[in-house]
Amino acid sequence: MFIRFIMTLVLVTACSSASARLEILITEGINSARPIAVVPFKWLGQGKKPQNFSEIIAADLQRSGKFNPLSINNMPKTPSNSAEVDYAAWTKLGIEAIVMGEVKPDTKPGNYIVTFELLDVLTGNVNMADYNPIMDKRRNTVATNQLRQYAHRISDIVYEKLTGERGAFLTRIAYIAVDRKSSHPYQLRISDYDGEGEKLVLRSKQPIMSPSWSPDGRKLAYVSFENRRSQIYIQDLYTQKRELMTSFPKINGSPTWSPDGTQLALVLSKDGQPEIYTFNILTKSLQRLTKNRVIDTEPSWAPDGKSIIFSSERGGRAQIYQVSLTTGKTKRITWEGEINLGGTITPDGDNLVLVSRHNGNYMIAVQDLDSGELRTLTKTQLDESPSIAPNGSMIIYSTVYQGKQGLALVSMDGRFKANIPSNNGDVKSPAWSPFLQ
Amino acid sequence: MNRSIISKSLLIALPMLALGACSSNSDVDAESAEKNATQAVEQVVDDVQTNTIEAIELTAEEQLAQLYTDAILKTTIRFEFDKSLIMPDYAMILDAHAKYLVNNTDKTITIEGHADELGTPEYNIALGERRALAVSTYLENMGVAASQITVVSYGEEKPVNLGHTKMARIENRRAELVY
Numbered sequence: 001m002f003i004r005f006i007m008t009l010v011l012v013t014a015c016s017s018a019s020a021r022l023e024i025l026i027t028e029g030i031n032s033a034r035p036i037a038v039v040p041f042k043w044l045g046q047g048k049k050p051q052n053f054s055e056i057i058a059a060d061l062q063r064s065g066k067f068n069p070l071s072i073n074n075m076p077k078t079p080s081n082s083a084e085v086d087y088a089a090w091t092k093l094g095i096e097a098i099v100m101g102e103v104k105p106d107t108k109p110g111n112y113i114v115t116f117e118l119l120d121v122l123t124g125n126v127n128m129a130d131y132n133p134i135m136d137k138r139r140n141t142v143a144t145n146q147l148r149q150y151a152h153r154i155s156d157i158v159y160e161k162l163t164g165e166r167g168a169f170l171t172r173i174a175y176i177a178v179d180r181k182s183s184h185p186y187q188l189r190i191s192d193y194d195g196e197g198e199k200l201v202l203r204s205k206q207p208i209m210s211p212s213w214s215p216d217g218r219k220l221a222y223v224s225f226e227n228r229r230s231q232i233y234i235q236d237l238y239t240q241k242r243e244l245m246t247s248f249p250k251i252n253g254s255p256t257w258s259p260d261g262t263q264l265a266l267v268l269s270k271d272g273q274p275e276i277y278t279f280n281i282l283t284k285s286l287q288r289l290t291k292n293r294v295i296d297t298e299p300s301w302a303p304d305g306k307s308i309i310f311s312s313e314r315g316g317r318a319q320i321y322q323v324s325l326t327t328g329k330t331k332r333i334t335w336e337g338e339i340n341l342g343g344t345i346t347p348d349g350d351n352l353v354l355v356s357r358h359n360g361n362y363m364i365a366v367q368d369l370d371s372g373e374l375r376t377l378t379k380t381q382l383d384e385s386p387s388i389a390p391n392g393s394m395i396i397y398s399t400v401y402q403g404k405q406g407l408a409l410v411s412m413d414g415r416f417k418a419n420i421p422s423n424n425g426d427v428k429s430p431a432w433s434p435f436l437q
Numbered sequence: 438m439n440r441s442i443i444s445k446s447l448l449i450a451l452p453m454l455a456l457g458a459c460s461s462n463s464d465v466d467a468e469s470a471e472k473n474a475t476q477a478v479e480q481v482v483d484d485v486q487t488n489t490i491e492a493i494e495l496t497a498e499e500q501l502a503q504l505y506t507d508a509i510l511k512t513t514i515r516f517e518f519d520k521s522l523i524m525p526d527y528a529m530i531l532d533a534h535a536k537y538l539v540n541n542t543d544k545t546i547t548i549e550g551h552a553d554e555l556g557t558p559e560y561n562i563a564l565g566e567r568r569a570l571a572v573s574t575y576l577e578n579m580g581v582a583a584s585q586i587t588v589v590s591y592g593e594e595k596p597v598n599l600g601h602t603k604m605a606r607i608e609n610r611r612a613e614l615v616y
Contacts, residue, residue, distance in 0.1 A: 180599075186594075207591060207594035207595060209558060209559075209562075209592075209594060210558070210559065225589075225591065225594075228547075228589065229589050230562070230589070230590070250566060250588060250589075250590075251562055251563065251566055251590060253559060253562050253563075254559045254562075267559070267562075267563075269563075269566060274562075274563040274566070295560065295563040295564070295567070297559045297560055297562070297563050298557065298559045298560065311557075311559075311560060318556075318560060339556075341556060341557045341559075341560050342557040342559065342560075355557055362555065362556065362557075382554060382555070382601065384556075384557045384558065385557065385558065400554075400601050403600075403601060428558070429558060
């Protein structure tokens with residue numbers, strides 16, 4: 001299933017599955033999470049159950065850093081619908097909420113009927129007619145190949161009901177893998193947010209950098225050195241169609257999509273120093289935003305699309321600045337730390353996530369944009385490329401872990417941490433997709 | 438190299454003229470005196486014959502080294518952390534390459550700028566370019582035409598040392614001269 005490109009044979013895209021599988025290993029933050037029970041879904045068909053729903057949902061909720069699912073061994077009972085629940089037994093264990101469900105074969109082969117309920121244990125234990133413990137209850141017909149996605153969908157619903165914030169379990173991660181044993185070592189891959197379903201979407205003999213998702217989650221912009229120079233491409237993930245965006249002399253770098261999907265912010269050094277530009281994808285027109293004799297790079301759009309933040313050495317060492325697209329005025333926004341790089345504003349517009357250097361260590365940090373207060377979230381030395389989940393709950397970034405470059409997760413409050421070690425070469429430059437449903 | 442082919446052919450051609458009608462299979466001639474004895478009587482050059490041996494040839498690289506010193510064989514310029522200043526140790530290497538490029542205006546060079554893993558990949562692309570440009574400016578100041586030079590920055594994407602130690606970083610902060 002390879003597509004050959006007219007330009008070069010060096011490069012092929014493939015929709016075959018890559019050999020590596022990323023696995024999330026939680027290292028910190030379970031103790032402070034809310035206790036919850038995800039009871040194994042009851043299988044009402046013959047033979048082996050088609051998908052382990054409770055395992056996927058419990059893992060999702062645990063990885064959010066906000067919930068601590070009860071182990072199955074410690075469950076007083078394993079009910080599959082609300083009529084069977086003894087609330088007192090769960091209250092005794094301090095469980096706040098129960099997720100349960102049933103799966104049965106549909107009359108149409110290859111389809112299943114999945115029901116689930118989310119119960120509030122405290123309300124159930126009070127047992128008053130006016131208070132319904134059922135927070136949510138749904139019944140859906142799901143095809144075999146959609147079962148895993150539907151489990152993430154249940155996680156999204158549970159998460160939103162219990163936190164008031166939208167879940168981000170039906171999202172994906174794009175990242176660069178470097179497999180030096182391969183004929184095409186530089187690989188752009190995409191997996192579900194939990195590392196499942198990894199797909200190779202581009203591989204090359206020369207480096208690939210800076211993947212950035214389109215706001216509709218359908219395309220990636222990235223930098224490729226396939227022609228022994230930096231060029232910016234856009235690739236449609238559903239059709240594999242690639243389009244060359246910029247190929248100016250010297251640096252073509254750091255593309256990031258505008259929130260409305262019509263423009264890229266990017267870096268070009270064709271006129272001397274690396275400068276920030278906006279580039280209209282349709283008309284290919286360029287607008288230059290910075291002009292000075294030092295490095296300006298790493299543009300990132302504010303969620304409202306009205307300004308762009310970027311890293312600049314105009315004040316000496318690199319710090320983060322913000323340029324308004326309406327007035328053209330630029331202001332410095334980071335002051336703490338030896339060096340600050342790679343900034344992105346959170347989806348709610350309240351915080352700045354960045355790479356901050358302290359005592360020579362590069363760590364992921366978050367700065368409150370109102371107060372200017374900066375908190376480092378990680379304790380490692382070589383953290384870079386932070387990318388924020390679309391619900392603003394979690395940051396994925398690249399770090400060096402046991403001598404290899406791999407990915408890691410940290411919650412926005414810094415309490416939850418997980419490593420996503422690579423079992424096959426280096427993995428870096430993660431980019432969290434927007435909401436995909 | 439053209440020069441060596443020409444000089445090699447001259448080395449062979451001159452003694453051949455002296456040998457006159459000698460067999461072209463000159464390698465065995467000196468040993469086959471008996472066979473040539475009858476012919477020798479008829480020859481003008483009476484009893485004396487001469488022959489050649491292979492000249493000890495320098496490789497193309499060694500000949501370049503003779504012309505431009507050993508410095509031209511070195512193609513890596515290292516830099517200090519977060520710096521793009523050319524250190525004095527590397528002047529001789531760059532001088533040799535500049536001299537070669539000035540003497541051979543049909544030759545072109547690509548200067549690849551590289552950075553260590555410290556700092557973000559995007560920042561390191563900018564830093565790598567600054568290093569490559571520092572090399573380019575040096576060569577241009579020595580008289581190399583800008584049209585002979587291409588600059589590309591790979592930032593931290595192509596380390597020569599895959600480790601994460603201080604030594605690895607020293608090796609990875611570099612510009613590479615590629616012909």
